[in-house]
Amino acid sequence: MLSAVEYASFPEIKKLEKKMKCDLYYGTPFQSYRSAPSKTKGVIIEKMTERYLSNLGITTEKRTSTEHDIRISNLKIEIKGSSLWDGSNSFKWQQIRDNQDYDALIFVAIYPTGVRFYYATKKEVFDSGMLALQHGGKKSVSNTSWLSGVPSDFPFMKEIADASYFS
DSSP: OOOHHHHHTSHHHHHHHHHHHHSTTTTSTTHHHHHSOHHHHHHHHHHHHHHHHHHTTOOOEEOSSTTOSEEETTEEEEEEEEEOOTTSSOEEEEEEETTSSOSEEEEEEEETTEEEEEEEEHHHHHHTTOOEEOSSTTSSOOSEEEEEEOGGGOTTOEEOOSGGGGO
16 A cells, blocks of 8 residues: 555656646635536536526526526526636636537636626627637637637626626
């Protein structure tokens, strides 16, 4: 058997621990989120968004298809979340698809100190010219895009502070 002390002495483990301690989220409540698999992160983001909206008095309804996450006042909403990417002070919201059935997006920005929620219509996002293709390279059409930056980089992102966005 390999002891925990022996395991911890491996240079690869020491390097990994050093990298982990340099993570902006190390020692914060969001540390566990950062280490979660993508699917789990998606569930966490959706539940967190529903709780936040509920706290604002916004009622969410179940989705009517797998092409969006929730509904608010008959609007189909897709939720995208991101924490700051390693080595940068920017977010990357991924898997944004034009060919899916939703009316608006909620962008969740997880900072080491807290979470902010932003709203934009699908049209605003796709008309902005700020999306980058995520898959397929230059020779193929993927219909999957991403946004990279901070919310203030995107004029279409409006912070959700009350229920007025969904009235």
